Amino acid sequence: MDIKLINDLINCLKRIIQESPTFHLPERGLYEKLELKSTEFQFIVDVNRKGRKKPKFSLQLRSKGNKDYTLLRLDILGPDHPNPEGDFPYSGEIIPCPHLHIAHPEYGDSIAYPLNxxxxKIYLxxxxxxxxxxxxxxxxKLCNVGNIEDINYEYQAELI
Known part of the structure; x- marks a missing residue:
């Protein structure tokens, strides 16, 4: 996927499409997804709380047309990420969690950036x-979703 298409997919205005007015964040150990739509594309936001050895919390944006290609992934709980060597910021560095992965034409989603x-471009x-x-x-918001406040979000008791 080329950089123009990656940027177009990430930056196009999207809206949440779901029948229920409430989105239930998954309990620890589970997974849910939100469906998004733009004028041209459809997307999936994975809300992943599964973890093999310890608790995990990741959010990722994927295009329905390329489900195997992650556009953005926000890892909140999980291991530190070793970036590959290359010509990009934070090349060869180990990025602590939490961090954000942004798709790259040569490296896919294998490059992580520290938050803030x-x-x-995400400040937490x-x-x-x-x-x-x-x-x-x-x-x-980072995914450019316009109707975020049209949905009720069911809170969880705790992160871990």
Whole structure:
């Protein structure tokens, strides 16, 4: 996928399409998805709380046309990420979790960026990082979703 298409998919205005007015964030160990639509494309936002060895919380944006290709992935709980060597910011560095993966034509989703900087463009405080609904809403803003507040979000008891 070329950089223009990646940017077009990430930046196009989207809206949540779901019959229920409430989205239930999954309990620890489970997975849910939100469906999004733009004028030209359809998308999936995965809300993943599955984890093999310890709790996990990840959000990822995928195009329905390329389900195997992650456009954005926000890892809140999980391991640190070793970036590959290359010609991009944070090349060869180990990026602590939480971090954001942004699709790249050569590296797919294997490049991670620390939060709260110019590359990630998602700003979350330590207080924000304890509220899964707030994290989801910030991720949806990053994905350029216009009707975030039209949906009710069912809160979870705790992150871990």
């Amino acid at each position: 900087n110019e590359y990630a 405080t330590d207080e924000h990082l304890e509220d899964l609904v707030l994290i989801l809403k910030e991720f949806l």
